[in-house]
Every structure is written in structure tokens, then in C-alpha cells.
Amino acid sequence: MGRKSPYPEEFRKDAVALYRAAAGRRTYAAVAADLGITAESLRTWGRKEEDPATPKGRDVGASAVEELARLRVENSRLLKAEKEWQLEREILRQSAAYGAREMK
Structure with missing residues (x-):
């Protein structure tokens, strides 16, 4: 298990929603830079929020x-x-x- 995230759950969900709203127009890196987080954090949060019933990829x-x-x-x-x-x-x-x- 990894360490606990310093960001609240609501912030993470809002960040992922912001990226998905701008999908196709803005990259992970651009949205993450606006929020002051790393692109990889945003990408990881997005993967975790995906529907578990759908296969990976x-x-x-x-x-x-x-x-x-x-x-x-x-x-x-x-x-x-x-x-x-x-x-x-x-x-x-x-x-x-x-x-x-x-x-x-």
C-alpha cells in the first residue's frame, strides 16, 4: 500500500472532473499545473475513479x-x-x- 494522499478526496474528484470536462482540449499536465499538482497524480486519480466493471485500457x-x-x-x-x-x-x-x- 502507498502512503495517504495529502489531498482531500473531494479535491481529487473535482480535479479528475475538471480534466474530463476539458478532455481533448487540455492535457493532464496542463490541468495539473493549473491545480498545482503533478500530472501523474491526476492520471492516477483518474484511473482509480474509472468504473471497476470496465476492463483496464x-x-x-x-x-x-x-x-x-x-x-x-x-x-x-x-x-x-x-x-x-x-x-x-x-x-x-x-x-x-x-x-x-x-x-x-
Whole structure:
């Protein structure tokens, strides 16, 4: 067992909540620096507060499957758009070549 934390439980929970509210925009280090604690302390508190029913590490369950499906749909949409843009460029290229011949 480690030593007892000098920070009250409420402070630790508030610090973790602050980090999670800023997730994606701020790092552990940035939030920890604002609070005057180390990033590793904040990271440890966050791990301890995770739901014990979920496995350690990333949850690759339903959310990953949903994300993969969303990305596949987005990928197919982008591929379709790329084909349309290629067709438009080819039409413009031929039109420019035709216009250049007419100018001569």
C-alpha cells in the first residue's frame, strides 16, 4: 500500500472532473499545473475513479464498432466525391483544350 494522499478526496474528484470536462482540449499536465499538482497524480486519480466493471485500457466494444462503421460510411462518401471531382476536372481540362484550339 502507498502512503495517504495529502489531498482531500473531494479535491481529487473535482480535479479528475475538471480534466474530463476539458478532455481533448487540455492535457493532464496542463490541468495539473493549473491545480498545482503533478500530472501523474491526476492520471492516477483518474484511473482509480474509472468504473471497476470496465476492463483496464481502452474499451474496444460497441463504441469502437460504431466508430468503425461511421468511418466506413464517411470513407465511401469521400471516395464517391473524389470520383465526381475527377470527372469535373476532366471536363474542365477538355473544355480548356477546346477553348485553346478555338483561339488559334
